[in-house]
Amino acid sequence: MLLSRTKSKIWIHNNNSPNFSCSSFKDINTLFSDDSDYNSPVSTTTTKKPNIFHRVLRVNAVLRAFSTRPAPESTTPKSIQIPAAEKKIVIYFTSLRVIRSTFDDCKAVRSILSSFRVSVDERDVSMDAGFMEELKTILGTRVKTKLSLPRVFIGGSYVGGAAEIIQLHEAGELKKYVEGLTPAEFSTCEVCGGNRFVLCEECSGSQKCYSEKSGFRTCTVCNENGLIRCPSCYYPIL
Known part of the structure; x- marks a missing residue:
């Protein structure tokens, strides 16, 4: 009768070895390893690394340092005032x-x-x-x-x-x-009809003036639209 030979499997558990059998857990081993592991004769040639608790303490210290910094000064510009407009x-x-x-x-x-x-x-x-x-x-x-x-x-x-x-x-x-400002006038200006501008009388809005001596020239009275500000309801600030 032939006897089949079977391989016996013996599991050996080493309590002194902190390493897992899978290489993907090497980072976890490093984080949770005791400080005594770094003082062992095997690791005398390597630099001692801080454990996870030391890293947390360092991060908290950095966060506290940033949180205690003084707030930047306000960059709000100074108040701007214009004359002849205190009531409007x-x-x-x-x-x-x-x-x-x-x-x-x-x-x-x-x-x-x-x-x-x-x-x-x-x-x-x-x-x-x-x-x-x-x-x-x-x-x-x-x-x-x-x-x-x-x-x-x-x-x-x-x-x-x-x-x-x-x-x-x-x-x-x-x-x-707006408290204390001048109340609004509901009457419409009879000169401009509330438009605040009137047609230039010098050029009739064409922006060109003609004279027999110099011919056509650009009107210097009106603006680029051939208009002038209403002399009845417009009061310049400057």
């Missing part, structure tokens, strides 16, 4: 629909300001480019700098653009800014 609102805006978002912002801000029934001086930069130059002078910006619209001044002080006005209005704080 001045808004620089555009009525052109070239940029839809800008037009919508200007329309929304004008609607909010008009609801308080106070005096609002509306200055349309699309009607006269001089308004934009005036605004840049007030804000102290460079000539070639492009400014977003609208820009609002209340009681002679600069408040901000569309985002600031809408935020103040939704929070109920805007009404505090």
Whole structure:
């Protein structure tokens, strides 16, 4: 009778060995190994590595160091004041629909300001480019700098653009800014009909003037649209 030879399997468990049989667990062994393992004769030639608890302590120390740093100083610009506007609102805006978002912002801000029934001086930069130059002078910006619209001044002080006005209005704080301002006049100007501009009398809006001596020349009275600001209802700030 033939006897089949079977291989006996003997499992040997070494309590002194911290390593798993699978090489993929070598990182886990390293993290959970005791400090005594690094002091063993086998590891005398290697640099001692901190265990996981030391790493956690170091991370917490770094986080505490960043959290205790002083907050940066506020970069809020100084208040901007304009003369001859202490009792009214001045808004620089555009009525052109070239940029839809800008037009919508200007329309929304004008609607909010008009609801308080106070005096609002509306200055349309699309009607006269001089308004934009005036605004840049007030804000102290460079000539070639492009400014977003609208820009609002209340009681002679600069408040901000569309985002600031809408935020103040939704929070109920805007009404505090307009308290004490001159009430709005519901009568329409008989000269310009409320448009704030009239046709230039020198060139009749053509921007060209003719004389027998020099022929045609560019009109120096009106703006780029052949208009002049209404002498009856417009009062310059600068």
